[in-house]
Amino acid sequence: MDGSIAALGSFVSALAHRIASLPAAGRAVAKERINAIGLAPADEFRRDSDLFGEGVRTHEFQSRMQAALKWGFQTRDAELELPRLLGEVE
Structure with a gap:
């Protein structure tokens, strides 16, 4: 360690x-x-949740999520290499 x-x-x-x-x-x-x-107060958490829900339904989010999955962002290795990967993804 x-x-x-x-x-x-x-x-x-x-x-x-x-x-x-x-x-x-x-x-x-x-x-x-x-x-x-x-x-934050509970109503602010609810608002953030609502905004996130609205955002994930957009075409831009869907495209970026597909790219992130393609690059393997969902893996432990990607988490450890996040700065490098973020620099490579457009």
Whole structure:
């Protein structure tokens, strides 16, 4: 495993254990505040979903999706090579 990935994994694991050791009431308050700051209101999620639904029905989206599948974007290897692939696809 790459050193920076291993370091991130160690940090996340230590943080998760630290959070898990907090009293339940403290975890609940922290979670509520983090969600209030980091999550958009439900109506904004619905609007984003509606916009996505409208977009996927367009010819442009369908063409781009077919190209992405042709290039293998749905594979793990493509995910790891995404910057390179994005530079190759028109």
